[in-house]
Amino acid sequence: MKKTESLIKFENVKKHFRVLNRREGLGGAFLDLFSRNYRFVNAVDGISLDIGRGEIVGFLGPNGAGKSTAIKMMTGVLHPTSGTVSVNGVNPLRDRVRFVRGIGVVFGQRTQLWWELPVRESFRLIKEIYGISDEAYRRNLAQFEELVNLKELYPQQVRSLSLGQRMLCDIVASFLHDPAIIFLDEPTIGLDVAVKSQIRTLLRSLNAEKKTTILLTTHDIGDVEALCRRIIMIDKGHVIYDGETERFNRLFGSYRTVRLLCREGEGNAMAALLPQACAAFDGAKIDMSRADTHWYDITIDQDKANLSETLAWALNTLPVKDVKIEEISTESVIEKVYSGALK
Amino acid sequence: MKRIAFYFRLYIKLVTAYVKTRMQYRFDFFMSSVGMLIYYSASIASLWVLMTNMPSLAGWSFTELIFIYSFSLMAQIPLQICFEHIWSLRMHVRQGTFIKYYFRPIDSLFYYLSELIDMKGLGQIPFSIALFAWSSHALGVAWTPAVIALLILLLFGSAAVISSLMLIAASTAFWVTDSFSVISFVNGIRDHTRYPMDIYNTAFKFVFTWLIPMGFVAFYPAQFFLRPNAVDWTAFASPVIGIALFIVARLVWKKGMESWGGTGS
Amino acid sequence: MIVSNNLKSSLVYRFHVGFQIVASMVTIVIQYFLWKSVFHANPAAAIRGMTFSQTFLYVSLATAIAVLMRTWTDWDICNQIRSGDIVMSFFKPVDYMRYVFLNAVGTMAGSFVTITIPSLVILFGVFRANLAIGWNIPFFVLTLAFSCALSFLFDFIVGTTSFWTMSIWGISVAKDFSILFFSGALVPLNFFPDAFAAVLRFLPFAYMYNLPLSILTANEANPALWARGLLTQVAWLAVIYVIARVYFKFSLKNLTVNGG
Numbered sequence: 001m002k003k004t005e006s007l008i009k010f011e012n013v014k015k016h017f018r019v020l021n022r023r024e025g026l027g028g029a030f031l032d033l034f035s036r037n038y039r040f041v042n043a044v045d046g047i048s049l050d051i052g053r054g055e056i057v058g059f060l061g062p063n064g065a066g067k068s069t070a071i072k073m074m075t076g077v078l079h080p081t082s083g084t085v086s087v088n089g090v091n092p093l094r095d096r097v098r099f100v101r102g103i104g105v106v107f108g109q110r111t112q113l114w115w116e117l118p119v120r121e122s123f124r125l126i127k128e129i130y131g132i133s134d135e136a137y138r139r140n141l142a143q144f145e146e147l148v149n150l151k152e153l154y155p156q157q158v159r160s161l162s163l164g165q166r167m168l169c170d171i172v173a174s175f176l177h178d179p180a181i182i183f184l185d186e187p188t189i190g191l192d193v194a195v196k197s198q199i200r201t202l203l204r205s206l207n208a209e210k211k212t213t214i215l216l217t218t219h220d221i222g223d224v225e226a227l228c229r230r231i232i233m234i235d236k237g238h239v240i241y242d243g244e245t246e247r248f249n250r251l252f253g254s255y256r257t258v259r260l261l262c263r264e265g266e267g268n269a270m271a272a273l274l275p276q277a278c279a280a281f282d283g284a285k286i287d288m289s290r291a292d293t294h295w296y297d298i299t300i301d302q303d304k305a306n307l308s309e310t311l312a313w314a315l316n317t318l319p320v321k322d323v324k325i326e327e328i329s330t331e332s333v334i335e336k337v338y339s340g341a342l343k
Numbered sequence: 344m345k346r347i348a349f350y351f352r353l354y355i356k357l358v359t360a361y362v363k364t365r366m367q368y369r370f371d372f373f374m375s376s377v378g379m380l381i382y383y384s385a386s387i388a389s390l391w392v393l394m395t396n397m398p399s400l401a402g403w404s405f406t407e408l409i410f411i412y413s414f415s416l417m418a419q420i421p422l423q424i425c426f427e428h429i430w431s432l433r434m435h436v437r438q439g440t441f442i443k444y445y446f447r448p449i450d451s452l453f454y455y456l457s458e459l460i461d462m463k464g465l466g467q468i469p470f471s472i473a474l475f476a477w478s479s480h481a482l483g484v485a486w487t488p489a490v491i492a493l494l495i496l497l498l499f500g501s502a503a504v505i506s507s508l509m510l511i512a513a514s515t516a517f518w519v520t521d522s523f524s525v526i527s528f529v530n531g532i533r534d535h536t537r538y539p540m541d542i543y544n545t546a547f548k549f550v551f552t553w554l555i556p557m558g559f560v561a562f563y564p565a566q567f568f569l570r571p572n573a574v575d576w577t578a579f580a581s582p583v584i585g586i587a588l589f590i591v592a593r594l595v596w597k598k599g600m601e602s603w604g605g606t607g608s
Numbered sequence: 609m610i611v612s613n614n615l616k617s618s619l620v621y622r623f624h625v626g627f628q629i630v631a632s633m634v635t636i637v638i639q640y641f642l643w644k645s646v647f648h649a650n651p652a653a654a655i656r657g658m659t660f661s662q663t664f665l666y667v668s669l670a671t672a673i674a675v676l677m678r679t680w681t682d683w684d685i686c687n688q689i690r691s692g693d694i695v696m697s698f699f700k701p702v703d704y705m706r707y708v709f710l711n712a713v714g715t716m717a718g719s720f721v722t723i724t725i726p727s728l729v730i731l732f733g734v735f736r737a738n739l740a741i742g743w744n745i746p747f748f749v750l751t752l753a754f755s756c757a758l759s760f761l762f763d764f765i766v767g768t769t770s771f772w773t774m775s776i777w778g779i780s781v782a783k784d785f786s787i788l789f790f791s792g793a794l795v796p797l798n799f800f801p802d803a804f805a806a807v808l809r810f811l812p813f814a815y816m817y818n819l820p821l822s823i824l825t826a827n828e829a830n831p832a833l834w835a836r837g838l839l840t841q842v843a844w845l846a847v848i849y850v851i852a853r854v855y856f857k858f859s860l861k862n863l864t865v866n867g868g
Contacts, residue, residue, distance in 0.1 A: 068605070077445050078604035101448045112443050116364035125360065128353055129449055371775030378778030385785035389794040393646070396655055396799055401645040463778070524627035531631050535638050542641040555634075 006086070007181055007213050008051040008074055013083030014237075015044040015069050043069040045237035046083075053180070054211040056203070058218060058228035058245070062338050066237040067217055068185070074215070075105055075183055088180055101130065104174030108186035111170055113158045119169050120154040123176065130177040137176070143209070144172045147202050164195030171199065175206055181213045188220050200226040221331050233337060240337060252336060254302045255328035258310060262294045266319035270296055273318050280313060281305035299328065350453060357457040365462050375463035383470060386412070386534070401541045407569055410478040412537040415561030416471035418501035419533060423464035426506055428456050429513035433523060436516045442605045452510075452596050484568050496582055497564040503585025505533060505560050507592040514592070517599030536560040552577075559584050625722045632675055632727045636668045640735065643667060656798045661738050662825045663796060668735075669824065670793040670817055672727050673752070676719050677759040679712040682780050685767025690774060705764065705856065712760050743829045747838065751820040754841050758816050761848045762787065764856070771859035792818035812844040 018038045044066045051057055061067045072078040073085050076092030076099055085092060088102040105112070113122040127137050144150055148168050158166060167187060174182055184203075188196045204227060207214055216223060224231060224245060231248050233241040241248060262270045274296055277284045282304045287297035296318075300310055307325075314320060365372070387409070394405040403411075432455075435441035444451045479486070512529035516522035532555060540548055540558045551557045559581040566578040647653075647660035658666070685708060688694040697704055732739070766780050788794050791813035797805045808814050819837045 072605050075446065077442065079601065096445070097448045097450070100446055103446075105443075105446045107443070110440055110443065112446065114360065117360050121360055125356065128356055129447055368775070370773065371778075374773075374775050374778035376778070378781035381782040382785045385789040385794065388789055392795050392800050392804075395801055397646065400642075401648070521624040524624040524631070528627045528631040528634075531635065535634070538638060538642060542645040544641070547637060547641065 005053055006050050007053050007088060008049070008215065009084075009086040010047050010049045010070070010073075011084045011086075013044060013047050013070070013073060013080045013085055014042070015066075015073060015078060016081045017041045017043055042237050044073070044080075047234070047237070047239050048083075049232060049239060049242060051213060051215065053213055054207065055230060056207055056214040056216065056227050058216050058224045058231045059234070060218070060224070060231055060334060061234035065234045067234050069237075070234065071183060071185070071215070071217060075103060076100065101177065102180050104177070104179040104182040106167075106170050106174045106182065106184045106187055108167070108184075108189040111158060111166055113166075113169060113173060115159050116157060118155050118157055119150075119161070122158060122169075123154075123173060126173055126176050132177050136178065140176055140178070143206075144175070147205050148172065148198065164191050164198075167191065167195070167199060168202065171202060175210070175212065178210065179212065181215065184214065184216045184218075186218055186220075187216070188218065188223055196220070196222060197226075203227055221334070233334075235338060249328070249333060252301075252328045252333050255299060255332075256302060256307055257297050257299045257326045257328060257332070258307075258314060259324040259326060260296045260298070260314055260318060260320045261322035262291075262296060263319040263321045264294075267291065267294070269319050274298070276317070277310070277313070281310050284310070299332070350450070353449070354453070354457055358460055361458070361460055362462070365460075368462075372462050376466040379463055379466055380470065383416070383467075386537070387474075401539050403539050403541075406478050406481045408537070408539070409474060410482060410569060411539065411561050411565045413471050413474035413478060414498075414501070414565050415533075415536045416467060417475060418498050418536075418560055419505055420464065420467055420471065421502045422506040422509060422533075423467055424461050426456060426509060427461035427464070428459035429510060430526065431459070432513045433516035433521075433526075436603060437520075439605060441603070445600070451600060452593065479568070482569070490568075493567065497567070497579070500580075500582030500585040501560045501564055503589050504556055504581055505536070507585065507588035508532070508556070510592040511588075511595050514595045514599045517603040532557055533560075536562070538562070556584060556588070628675070628723045629726045632671065632723060633730060635671050636727070636731060636735070639667045639671065640664055658796060658798050658825075662827070664735075665731075665739065666796050666821045666825045668731055669821055672724055672731070673755070673817065673820070674788065674793060675727075676716055676724050677756055678719075679715040679760070679763065681708060681712045681760060681763035682766040682776065682783075684708065684711065685764065686770040686774070686776050689767075689770040705853070708764065708767075709760060712763070716756060739824070740827055743831055744823050744826055744834075747831070747834045748820050748824040751815075751823060751834075751838055751841055754838075754845055755816040755820055758812065758841075758845055758848060759787075761845075761852045764852050765848075768852070768856045768859050771863050787813050787816060790814070791816045792821070796821075812848060815841040815844055 017040070019041050047066070047070060059067055059071070069078065073080050074087050074092065076087075076096050079093050088099070090099055092099050113119070114125065117125075123141070126132070132140075141150070150169075150172065153161065153165055153169060156165075158169070161169065171184070171187065187203075188199055191199070200223065203214060203216075206212060214227070216227060218224065228245050230243065231241060231245050232239060241251075260270075271288060271291065274286050274288065277286055277298050281298075281300055283301050284305060285299040287299065290296075298310065298314065300307065311323070311325075315323070390408060390412070391405065394400065394408075398404070400408065432441070444455050447454055484490075508529050509526065512526040513522065515525045519525070535551075536557050540551065540562045543551060548558075552559070552563075558577070563577040564579075564581050566574050643660060643664050647655065647663070653659070655663075685694075688697065694704075697707055700707065702710075762783055766776055766783050769776055769779055790808055790811060792798075792800075792808070793816075797808055797814060797818045800808065809818070815837070819841055823834050823837070
């Protein structure tokens with residue numbers, strides 16, 4: 001596949017912070033008045049990446065991994081301690097006002113629209129601020145109206161919208177000035193399934209239409225599976241995975257999860273016997289978290305333990321009423337990667 | 344030039360939209376305006392009470408002191424009405440909501456300030472102008488077009504001085520957890536600008552002229568109108584000092600934004 | 609524990625402390641020069657019964673007391689009502705007014721240590737203010753304590769108004785400056801025209817600043833007069849206390865009846 005032009009480029013970027021150590025207790029607080037001591041935190045410790053035009057990339061990682069720090073460097077909010085950052089071909093910090101025209105930013109938790117104004121007014125102000133031409137404005141709004149039921153939202157104050165409606169308006173607003181890149185920070189957090197689906201469809205359509213590069217920070221697997229062809233995973237300030245989502249799932253492709261439905265009334269027996277699987281089969285992991293639905297999981301790596309043997313053992317030893325065999329879920333993959341399975 | 348026109352038009356649009364949303368809060372506007380007026384009246388009443396005991400204070404009559412006081416109030420009108428959002432800066436910085444101001448292609452300070460207009464400050468306009476008109480009339484100040492033009496220039500300079508000082512104080516929020524004490528401190532200075540600089544000894548006159556430029560907000564500019572024969576260059580310095588301070592304030596704001604970058608949120 | 613928490617948060621912010629002290633100092637300095645020029649003709653002589661040193665001491669201490677009594681209690685109550693947290697306080701075994709009062713005391717204690725003491729050190733150390741030591745001290749401390757209680761009650765009343773309207777800013781500011789003016793904190797009551805002063809001495813505000821301050825700065829002891837003043841102060845305290853209680857109960861009932 002031909003390499004498309006580089007829209008977001010990091011070259012060995014590092015970001016260190018100086019953090020104040022607060023002392024404990026009343027006496028400590030008193031001491032703090034007179035002398036401070038600091039420690040250094042390496043939020044981002046050598047990240048390199050290269051994202052091209054039109055890509056939708058999922059940005060994953062545990063909290064505190066350095067994701068938001070990296071995004072802040074991409075959007076011109078923070079300057080790197082070392083390394084080069086190039087977005088839309090320029091250094092984001094060079095001329096903030098000019099740079100910001102070429103990007104859009106959407107936060108899941110906070111709106112960038114004017115709280116007490118009707119949606120339509122917010123859009124008009126954005127038009128004014130970005131200097132969007134009348135025809136581009138009309139064209140874009142028409143396009144958005146086709147994808148989302150915007151018309152009924154126009155006269156409503158932003159503060160009176162539901163979270164889902166507000167997110168849709170924020171996303172639409174970020175596309176108004178036709179930026180080359182849009183950064184989304186947890187856009188579907190706290191939303192119900194119907195709205196999530198609407199948002200994902202909206203983003204897919206706009207990406208297909210306008211070839212806007214989308215960088216999506218999320219903890220929601222559904223977002224990743226619906227939207228992202230590529231995932232970049234960050235942990236402890238490093239990139240631990242950068243590649244296609246499909247290949248990511250196949251990283252642990254040898255893994256299988258055996259799902260067992262427990263016979264009625266035998267939950268205690270199941271809970272007592274199930275852990276023996278770990279001793280019996282090398283590397284087996286058990287999961288009793290959905291015990292109240294009577295389903296119990298054993299996950300094995302077929303490279304280490306035999307699937308038919310595991311199945312046979314389970315059916316013989318445990319009070320099983322029904323069984324399902326599944327490939328490992330993206331969620332479990334991510335969990336594994338977070339806990340260092342890629343090392 | 345075109346850029347200034349752009350910002351001017353944008354400001355009108357932003358403010359109009361904002362004011363429309365405040366129309367429903369009429370009671371609050373009324374109560375707050377009353378509160379403001381009581382606050383000013385307490386100051387004037389104190390001065391009046393004091394002056395019942397003596398003909399002049401440091402060589403200044405009651406009317407002259409009111410002239411200086413009303414000059415200072417007029418100079419603070421832009422600060423009161425257009426810069427009110429700076430009081431919330433420390434909250435936006437602490438909670439991380441300030442980050443949105445990085446992302447629009449307009450000047451970030453402009454964007455931040457445009458979000459809030461202090462409606463109750465509107466009452467300060469007629470109040471201070473009336474007070475100024477009364478005292479200047481009582482003192483027999485001659486208002487020719489040239490003098491009025493100079494008045495506007497001096498007011499602009501004084502406004503720039505006090506607004507910039509408050510802005511710098513508020514900007515400490517980017518670095519310091521509790522910037523409230525800093526901004527409260529400078530806010531206290533606002534009240535003291537009505538006193539004649541003559542009361543201070545040499546040392547403090549220096550402090551309040553050059554270190555904390557209180558004198559340039561009202562007293563020095565007022566000299567041109569009150570003592571036109573004994574006036575020196577300090578009467579005309581406030582526009583220059585105001586512009587210099589404003590440049591410093593903008594630099595501090597810019598540095599603050601670079602330093603904060605969403606950390607601590 | 610409430611008191612020590614507020615004390616601790618006062619200590620943690622050194623900028624806060626430093627700037628508040630500097631702010632008080634600047635006000636005191638300006639007051640010094642202002643009153644110096646009032647008395648410029650004859651510094652030793654008295655204007656309406658007060659000399660320069662008495663007046664300066666009076667006014668500086670008024671500033672210090674004003675800072676001490678600024679506990680933002682009215683805003684605390686307003687915020688609690690706005691956020692609904694006030695409902696949680698009703699479930700605690702402590703009476704609400706007492707709970708808020710203890711918080712205010714904590715804030716005052718913190719203020720006292722971090723601001724008042726340094727201010728006093730500078731006032732007496734640098735400015736060499738003069739103070740007659742005698743019976744005036746205990747009387748002062750007692751009347752000051754009751755003044756703080758009165759200040760708290762006024763704050764409480766303003767805070768309670770939040771049950772009726774969220775826009776208490778105007779009311780709060782009006783309260784602050786009316787008290788400062790009518791109590792003789794901005795200008796000692798002695799300087800007011802006689803008729804005006806006579807009326808003011810009748811009102812509770814005078815008992816918040818003028819009473820403790822005139823006791824402290826008096827040159828001669830006058831226990832009889834002071835005791836009378838103290839009794840009137842306590843009487844006002846009782847009256848305002850009752851008003852505050854009744855108003856709170858009434859506002860609360862109105863709220864629960866009308867919903868919200």
